[in-house]
Amino acid sequence: MKTKNYLILCATVTVAVVLGVLYVPGLSDTIEQVMLVFLATNAR
């Protein structure tokens, strides 16, 4: 992928992730629970 297209993809992904985390019901809780399990497993 050319640099210009890649940067457009990055910008699109960024906007999609922000909107998803903020507005999709339950998504942020699910992500945080997965992160909590990851930390509890790997922070030893």
Added chain:
Amino acid sequence: MGVLRIILQIVGIVVLILAVTIITLRIDNQDADGPSILFPGGKLVSGELYAGFEPDWSFTDEVQTIELQLVNPLSSRTIFIMESDGKVYIPSGYMRSTLGRIWKDWAFQADEGDGLAVARINGVRYERQLIRVKEGPVLDGIVAKMATKYNPGATPATPEAIKAGRESIEVGNTWIFEMAPRGAQLDEN
């Protein structure tokens, strides 16, 4: 060269998604009235502010997590709570690992600062002072409560489990704070 470029681009997208997710959650929570599951929140605003005699903290046996806000720096997080011998305590684990130091930065701030805190339990706010407990026989009761409350398979806590938990505290892997009344000093024992 083309394959390496594609691999790096995929890695870049994955890293970007993780970073944007963490930053978004962090910013979204930082001024909220309380923490989320993992990310710190802001000042605890809602809920009655408790005034009166020291409560009977045994009701916290039915409470899995509380919201704890430090006064300085002002931020709040979700945390376990244990009552033992009429006093109430909170733990902070993984304190000797790199990830733990990042994750539990509040514990360092409480230990090095004034320890002033507000706890919101069942919607009621309690003004407290965090005092770190590093040693002493009081740890046995705290560890026993922590083991039975948060590891139901360990009911009742075995002497081995209590010994291991106490050692974890004494070597600094797990930190315990008493949520004492404001202005209290650590009992010498």
